[in-house]
Each structure stands twice: as C-alpha cells, then as structure tokens.
Amino acid sequence: MTEQLRLLHTDGRPDTASVDIAAIFDPARMTQARRLAGLTKSALAAKIGITPAAVGQWEAGTTPPRRDHLQATADILDVPITFFAIGRPHARLDESAAHFRSLRSTRASQRAKAIAFVEQVWELAYALEKRVQLPPVDLPGFSDGEISRDDLPTDPQEAARELRRYWNLGHGPIAHLVRTMETRGLLVTLIPFAGADTPCVDAFSASRLSRPIVVLAPDRADDVYRHRFTAAHELGHLLLHSDTAPGDPLQEREANLFAAEFLTPRDAIREDLPSRLDFVALDQVSKAWGVSVKSLVFRSRELGLLSDATARRAYQRLKQMENLGLITGDPVTNYPGEVPCLLSKAYALAETKGLTLVTLANELKWKLPRLRLLLGDADPRPALRLV
Known part of the structure; x- marks a missing residue:
C-alpha cells in the first residue's frame, strides 16, 4: 500500500495556546469532547460545579463559557484547552447516518461516543491527506460523500457479485479483505474507541463523509473469521444502505446476505462444499x-x-x-492483511519528510496519547505498576 501514498506539500500552523479560547469558542467541539468522554450534560455540569442548563447554553452557542470553567472542562474531558477553539475542519456526522451492527442493544450515549470517534478519524485522515495522497475512494455509486444508487443492484447478493466484478476480485477467496477495502480508499479502524463500552458496540459504518469509514470492534478481533464477516457486512451497508436511515432489521439481513455472497460466491463455493455433513472437509474449506x-x-x-434438520444438528x-x-x-x-494500516502507513510516510507526532497533535489540538490511539500506535513507554 505504501506505493500508493505520495507526499504532498503542507504549511505548518502555530499553536493557539496563548489566545483567549473563550473568545473563539466552538460549541460543537464541546459537544464532541463531552461525547467522547461518555458524559451527559448533567454529569459534566456536576463535575464542574455548575448547572446542566449552563452546559446546554455553551453547546447551543448562546453563551460562551468563562475562562476558568473552560479550563476545568478541558481537564475533565482530557483535552487541551485549545481543542475548543474554532478554525479547524470538523466533519459533523448525524447519528442517523451510521449503521450500527447491534443498534437495539447499543445505548444512545454509546452511539454518540462512536459518532464522535468517527468524526475524529475523519479529521486525522484529513490532516494526513494534506501531506500524503491516500488511495482514491473506489466504491460504486460513491463520489466525495455523495451517493448515487441509480446504477447499483438493489438485491444484496447481486450487489456482492457486482462489487467483485468492479474490484476485479474474481470468484475465489479474498485473501486480505481489510487491506482490499483500504486500497480502495475506505477508512477502516480497529481501535478501542469506547473503552469499557466497546463490547456493547459490535461494529458500524458511515458513508456520508468524503471517505466511507468502517469501525470494527477490537473485542471481536479474537476470531479472524467473525472479523472478516463483520467487515464484509459493513461493506454491504455502505453499498446498499448509504442513503437510508439505519435501524431496520431488514437492512441487517441484507448486509448478512451481501457478506455471505461477497466472501463465498454461490457458484464458486458450491464446488468446494462436501455433499454431506463432514466437519473435517468443512474445516479445510x-x-x-x-x-x-x-x-x-x-x-x-x-x-x-444439507437439510434443515442436518444443519440444526451441525450447529x-x-x-x-x-x-x-x-x-x-x-x-x-496473526493476519496482517486483516489489520487496518492505512492511517499508520500514511503517517509513517509523512514522518520521513519531517512530520512529527507533536506537530500533528498540535494541529489537531489533541493530546499525544489520543493521537497515538487513533494511529493505532500504543504508548511506547513501559507502564509503572505499584504493588
């Protein structure tokens, strides 16, 4: 993939730490940081020692926070105070624009946190793309966040076959699914974005940005087969349901049908499947x-x-x-081709031309641990444990 990344020119910008942030306060940044922290307005207000109505006024843009309240908020939400300044690109994504794999079991606060995470993934990609040319988005019907389904099949299995033809994947196994998606310009991430809430958020995708984003939960990454099917399921949502509101159980069934046909095309897999129940043969397939x-x-x-009765016994x-x-x-x-690497490789290439983590963190107004997290780069420092 490195061959597809080409360096572009960028201009550095000075930090704004000395500016009175309260005078250039961006209400949307307050909302984003609060959701990333998993706090309600009432919970944040209680920690600051003010009323929930005050926080609501900040986020509505009717009343800016006092400088001391803003510093306290930054400390609580674990962001630099400059994070709240206006002037940076911000991809605002509505919750209705994301397809959650387990929508009914995902609380509203978890979905809000996930949406804020996707916004930051986009911001990181945007900052890197000023320096590195990422692979262009190559998804049927998609053009810079605008979706046109006029020429796309509506049947999920036919859509899967069409995408295989479009991507020239042939009829056999797809060796590296996640890498295949990334080389087509899709952003895929496998980051523990929700902390303790991650197990409640299986996977989700969003297509109404300049790049489609697929978020895969690391808690499901202990099984590469389930991981691959989930990635294909979200790919199905991007292709089939990009212009429809999420939450319909039919959409989940269609995404499953898409994933099955995309990973195991009916006509090709039929030749490899045993004619009777044989677990040894099925394991090889x-x-x-x-x-x-x-x-x-x-x-x-x-x-x-297999008959229905035989399938039930097999399960x-x-x-x-x-x-x-x-x-x-x-x-x-154990499968590098199934681990997302587009953003980390883009940063590594930009780093050879002088970009540093500190420079990028200052530009995004993030703390370094946050930037390392979204790049998929663990903190290199050993952890001190007191016993």
Missing part, C-alpha cells in the same frame, strides 16, 4: 476461504446440500465443540 465452519453450514443448507455439534474448547478463534493479529 473454512481455512481456504477465510470463513467460519458455522457460516459454511448455513451456506450448505442454503444451497440444498448443536459446533456449539458443543466450542464449549469443550475444541474450537477456538484465531486472532486477527
């Missing part, structure tokens, strides 16, 4: 195609190779084997 045995049982039933047997520890997931970290 699983490894070759990069999908789970469970999904292959479903595919076999769907293609008429029960698989569950028993999982409970006995005979089936364990293979972590994504």
Whole structure:
C-alpha cells in the first residue's frame, strides 16, 4: 500500500495556546469532547460545579463559557484547552447516518461516543491527506460523500457479485479483505474507541463523509473469521444502505446476505462444499476461504446440500465443540492483511519528510496519547505498576 501514498506539500500552523479560547469558542467541539468522554450534560455540569442548563447554553452557542470553567472542562474531558477553539475542519456526522451492527442493544450515549470517534478519524485522515495522497475512494455509486444508487443492484447478493466484478476480485477467496477495502480508499479502524463500552458496540459504518469509514470492534478481533464477516457486512451497508436511515432489521439481513455472497460466491463455493455433513472437509474449506465452519453450514443448507434438520444438528455439534474448547478463534493479529494500516502507513510516510507526532497533535489540538490511539500506535513507554 505504501506505493500508493505520495507526499504532498503542507504549511505548518502555530499553536493557539496563548489566545483567549473563550473568545473563539466552538460549541460543537464541546459537544464532541463531552461525547467522547461518555458524559451527559448533567454529569459534566456536576463535575464542574455548575448547572446542566449552563452546559446546554455553551453547546447551543448562546453563551460562551468563562475562562476558568473552560479550563476545568478541558481537564475533565482530557483535552487541551485549545481543542475548543474554532478554525479547524470538523466533519459533523448525524447519528442517523451510521449503521450500527447491534443498534437495539447499543445505548444512545454509546452511539454518540462512536459518532464522535468517527468524526475524529475523519479529521486525522484529513490532516494526513494534506501531506500524503491516500488511495482514491473506489466504491460504486460513491463520489466525495455523495451517493448515487441509480446504477447499483438493489438485491444484496447481486450487489456482492457486482462489487467483485468492479474490484476485479474474481470468484475465489479474498485473501486480505481489510487491506482490499483500504486500497480502495475506505477508512477502516480497529481501535478501542469506547473503552469499557466497546463490547456493547459490535461494529458500524458511515458513508456520508468524503471517505466511507468502517469501525470494527477490537473485542471481536479474537476470531479472524467473525472479523472478516463483520467487515464484509459493513461493506454491504455502505453499498446498499448509504442513503437510508439505519435501524431496520431488514437492512441487517441484507448486509448478512451481501457478506455471505461477497466472501463465498454461490457458484464458486458450491464446488468446494462436501455433499454431506463432514466437519473435517468443512474445516479445510473454512481455512481456504477465510470463513467460519458455522457460516459454511448455513451456506450448505442454503444451497440444498444439507437439510434443515442436518444443519440444526451441525450447529448443536459446533456449539458443543466450542464449549469443550475444541474450537477456538484465531486472532486477527496473526493476519496482517486483516489489520487496518492505512492511517499508520500514511503517517509513517509523512514522518520521513519531517512530520512529527507533536506537530500533528498540535494541529489537531489533541493530546499525544489520543493521537497515538487513533494511529493505532500504543504508548511506547513501559507502564509503572505499584504493588
């Protein structure tokens, strides 16, 4: 992928720490930081020692905060005080523009936190793209955040076949799904954005920005097959449901149908599937195609190779084997092609021409740990533990 990244010119900008931030306060930044911290207006107000109405007035833009309140807020939300200044690109994404894999089990506060995270991923990509030419977005019907579905199939399985043709993927296994998505200009991230809430947010995607973004939860990354299916599921949402409101169970079923056909095309996988239930043979097919045995049982039933009763017995047997520890997931970290790297490689290339983490953090008005997190770069310092 590094070959696709080309350096562009950029101008550095001085930090604004000495400016009276309260005089150039951006209400939207307050909302973003509060949501990233997972706090309600009432909770933030209680920590500052003011009324919730005051916080509401700040975020509505009717009354700016006092300088001492702004500093206290910055400390509580763990951002530099300059974070609240106007003047930086801000991709404001409405909650209705994101497709959550587990929408009904995801609380509103978790969705708000996830949306704020996506906004920051876009900001990081925007800052890097001023210096590095990222791969252009190559997704049917997509043009710089505008969606045109006129020429796209509405049937999910036909859409999957069409995307394979469009991306010239052939009919066989897709060896590196996440890398394939990134080389087509999609932003994919595998960052623990929600902290303790991450297990409640399975995955989600957003297409109404200049680059489509797919967020995969690291808590699901202990099984590369589930991880790949989830990535394909979100790809289906981007292609099929980019201009529709999320939350419809039918959309989830369509995204699953898309993912199954995209990863295991009906006509091609039929030739590899055993004509009867054979777990050894299914395990071999699983490894070759990069999908789970469970999904292959479903595919076999769907293609008429297994009866409903046989498929049910197969699911029960698989569950028993999982409970006995005979089936364990293979972590994504063993498969570099399934670990997102577009943003980290873009930064690494820009770094060869003089960009530093400090410079980039100052430009974004983030703290260094936050920037390292979104780049997928763990803090290199050893952790001190007192016992």
